[in-house]
Amino acid sequence: MSAQNVHNGSTRQLDVAADLLALLGDTSTEWRANPQLEALTLAxxxxxxxxxxxxxGIGKTAALTQLADSLGLPLTTVIASVHEPSDFSGLPVVGDDPATQGVPMAPPDWAVRLVRAGRGLLFLDELSTAPPAVQAALLRVVLERRVGALRLPPGVRIVAAANPRSSAADGWELSPPLANRFVHLKWTFDHEVVVRGLGGTWPTASLPRLATELLPDAVAFARRAVCGLLTGRPNLVHQLPKNETLRGGAWPSPRSWEMALRLIAFATAAGTSREVLSMLVRGTVGDGPGLELLASLDRLDLPDPEELLADPAAAVLPERGDLRQVVLDGVVAAVRNRPDEARWNAAWALLTLAVETGAPDLVVVPAATLATLRHDDWQVPAAIEQLAGAVSLSQRADRARARTKTVAGAH
Known part of the structure; x- marks a missing residue:
């Protein structure tokens, strides 16, 4: 067999191999509830x-590739660890008269392509293997969207990926200034998503639909939530963790609180689920402050005690016990601030509703406090008789639990 025939046969086999590869890459997408993908697209x-x-190997790069395809954005991947600081800050280019013209910083080709396109997804991969000098150069890219003398257009979005230091090749902890510029999301795999994807169907990514009529209220709600929390907890405004690893993650600062405020506004306008909002908030200001912020959001949604006292028959109390307790305490506090017989009777009606629709132990403290607010000339409402049995039973149960713990401790 001649060399030419061998060459032609090899070429044909490569063509067949290319056809097989094309078939393997021919996949489709479907909508599927995926909280981490929803969190990513909202951010x-x-x-x-x-x-x-x-x-x-968990699929971070594949997720970004699919995200870019789904959103119709050109994807530009930059492996941070294989670049020099000058690749992000720009290379100095000496012109004819540097004394008067200065020395411009020439951007790399990938930045020029993004500016020409006007839009795109910049993917900074292997961020945790980038040495400190490169991380320092990335600060302006991530925050100011500047690469050398170029400013990336508003249509460019930035997403990065990193492996934990324990599993990164020659890994570094992220510097606190760089870490504080990101929304941190833990990327895990869903067994069903992987199996379905290997079968040829991956979940589709789409930007959240923002309700135009909700935009002003969403901004007001987000500002009220963040400012309300920080007014009562000023120590949360800035907390740089003492642990080096924690400094490379999400922690509270004025910058990250501003990011959290923006995410709450977007999540409110999009009707995002509590699970997705929790991932975003905790990934911005950290777990502890994030959970406090989520709790304050719950309280903002609670009914106004004055509205409840005005029409107790139409009242709807929260299902969650902790939120119900906050509402009942607020009702009693409102009566204490402006006591009169009608409001006092309305509060008893609300406590009765709480007993009928939930655990009776929640009304023990509010009922005891409300009883002390009675004036001598006020009639005792019939609701108190109904509450007395429930409160007494709850108190006896508490005492029984306490005795059981004492006996168990003695043994």
């Missing part, structure tokens, strides 16, 4: 840099 919509944390 991208809010134009906030996102950092995906996950073990190697």
């Amino acid at each position: 991208v919509s809010a134009d906030l840099p996102v950092l995906l944390w996950g073990e190697p």
